Amino acid sequence: MSLDAILQVRGVSKSFGRVVANIDISFEVARGEILGLIGPNGAGKTTLFASIAGLETPDSGEILLEGRRISGLGPVACTLAGIGRTFQVVRSFDSMTVLENVMVGAFSRIARSRPAMARALEVIGFCGLGARADTPAHSLTPPEKRRLEVARALATEPRVLLLDEMLTGLTPTEAQAGMQLVRAVRDRGVTIIMVEHVMEILLPLIDRAVVLHLGGKLAEGSPAVVVRDPEVIRAYLGDRYVAA
């Protein structure tokens, strides 16, 4: 492939008992791109996401980060290898402040407190939470909490950042600010994979899309192409809209 691939998903399959979540998924993610992982609910995005992040082990196939296998290593090893992730339902450390939350991320790379704090402050400033560094995480507004998720993951110095439904349920203004942040993160040198089930949000943001449906990969390509793919339209809207 001509892509300078930083992440390679090869033939990944995963089932839970009789429920088949992923069937032979293969694609590559180019270094420095923003990739959208899209599909209706039940398509298998969550499972694939979990496999990349190390929370699940694929039944077959493998996932490579810069040529090194990371599938099946577990969440801690994946993070240390360079996969960062946010959670769809924000999992902040509620008894700790924003600064303390992000420092936990920084401690994955930095052993001593003072440099970890400096790194955390930098990331917090970058993510626009500078004024809230000493605020307890549980008092943040929902958009601020999402920023915190990003900041925390960013503090672990990821090569690839997985964002789980980061833009869902935001007002247009908030979504704009969120997209700005995503672009800024990419400009910092982090490759991004965004999982969403509503396509429109992502289309202006992503460079390429991979569409999943019923466990398999349905389509892959630039947003413009994918959106017109009849299979994709059928999957989302049903047969009626295909002709249009």
Add this chain to the structure above:
Amino acid sequence: MTPGLIAQVAIGGLLLGLIYALVAAGLSLIFGLMDVVNFAHGQLLMLAMYAVFEIHQAFGLDPLVQLPLVAALLFLIGVAIYRGLISRALGVRFNTGMVQVFVTFGLSIFLVGAAQLAFGSDFRSITDGVLYGRTVSMGAIVLPLSQLAAGLVCLVAFAALMLISRTEFGRALEATREDRDAVALIGIDRDRIFSLGWGIGAAAVGIAGVMLATFYYISPTVGDNFALIAYVTVALGGFGSLIGALVAGLLIGLVEAMTALFFDPALKQVGIFAIYVLVLMVRPRGLFGRL
């Protein structure tokens, strides 16, 4: 060291194991129901034993006759402990786990002190009654009637517990254990279930206590040792499993007796502890653990 002796010690161990099993069942019930470790469990046993003794002294009632009486008394005590202390501990907003541990811990210390005050520290025993001093011979094996009766009663009590678990109440108990928060939605009164759980758990210990009092000494600290064995039994059998408590109790009673016979009686607990460590390493959830 004849086969007869070994068999006798083994059976004695199994009979004692049935008592361990019943005590453990009470503990496991409470544990499994609401995730509360009852560190005062041994003291419930101790209270039952003193109750039998005092009633026997005052009214001359045979321990066997007192079974329903003391069981009911312990049931009430169990409910009272839940209503008065545990429900409050569960409602605490900080450090709930720690509070639960130390509330029952403090209670156990309090109860030992209260027993010392009320009954004195001297050892007591019941030297009278239909079971006292009699033995049963089965070939070469001679067993004290009291221990045999104790084993049988505990077995019956166990069967009763298993029966209860199959009734609607038992299912409600199970449901509450599975999902404490959701049961309110289907009309199960959580508080009532918890009270009953504590009552039944305490009553089980009460029955074990009554039978134990017919051949074991009674003192304020007698509960400590049995409580320790109960913890190990529950850990071995699996928290929340009645069958587990039975199997584990029998196993532990047997191992304890065999260790005392083949090694030093003072070290009989080492056998039990060794089992515990083994379980910890190999199967932390216990033999039949579901939680």
Add this chain to the structure above:
Amino acid sequence: MTRMQEVTHSAKAEGTFPLMGRPSLSVNAITRRRKQELITGAVLLMVLALLPLPIENSYLRNLIVVTLLYAGLAQGWNILGGYCGQISLGHALYFGIGAYTSTILFTRLGIPPTLGLFAGAALAALAALLVGWPCFRLSGHYYAIATLVVGLMGLLLVTNWDFVNAAMGITIPFKRESWIDLEFRIPIQPFHYVMLAYVAVAWIVAYVVEGSRWGFIWRAVKDDVVAARSLGVRVFLSKMAAAAISGAIVGAGGALYAQFIGFIDPDSGLGLSVSVLIALPAVVGGVGTLWGPLLGAAVLIPMQQLSAAWLGGAGNGVDLMFYGALIVALALARPQGLVSLFGVHSQAGGEVVDEP
């Protein structure tokens, strides 16, 4: 550089311009709190150092020494039980190992306890790791029970082990007055400073650890272990670290205790009541805080000693009733600990976490 200049300078270096009060590396909630804690600690140390001077009564002095010891022990327990959230009810094991190690090295090999206590601390730390290895797999309450059982196992084994004189215990003969050997003809006053040093060291360790990587990690794990793992936190390792530090501090305290009393036996070294007395001050005072164990010891130890003397003198059990009722009342009324009365809140975060 004035503080304002410092704030501006560091913030500019980070590429953000400061608004009044915007956190910087040297001025934020964490650093402010830490500075306050250091100052308070220093003041408290000075007060405690001067404390025995006006006090003549030897019983009172003795009480203070024991209180200081337990404050240090509780501080050590607090690292595993409070900050890391693993409630251990068998910490007497480490206390006993420290006490016996130091005592045996002194009485049989002539090694002074000032060195022996380090050996005791090291062995205790090792024991803590050995216990933690299988036990940290267990969730909350199951862990508490396991530590209880392990502690009592230790008691049983030592009671029957002739090498350490089994149930009879070991007496430390008084040979000559010496600071290195921690032997004094006037036993109490020098020991005040020995124990004060112990508490100070325990406090400093807690202070350093609280602000270190481990302190943050333990809190994160308690709040949300899944999120912590996703940030690269090795949970098991963090718990082992807590266990080792906690064990070492308590082991050192055990060694000092043995030297102070001049005698160690299974009950006084490894008994359940010792485990309880080590854990309780931290719980009562406030787990996961620097001051909780100190405050808890200051309240609980005198109360326990006095109630045993006045009320329980005849062995009538009233002291136990009082003590037990007190524990229950404090646990229910002030679950955050007595320090909350002074507005100090736990830096230890959420509740005990279970391994998924």
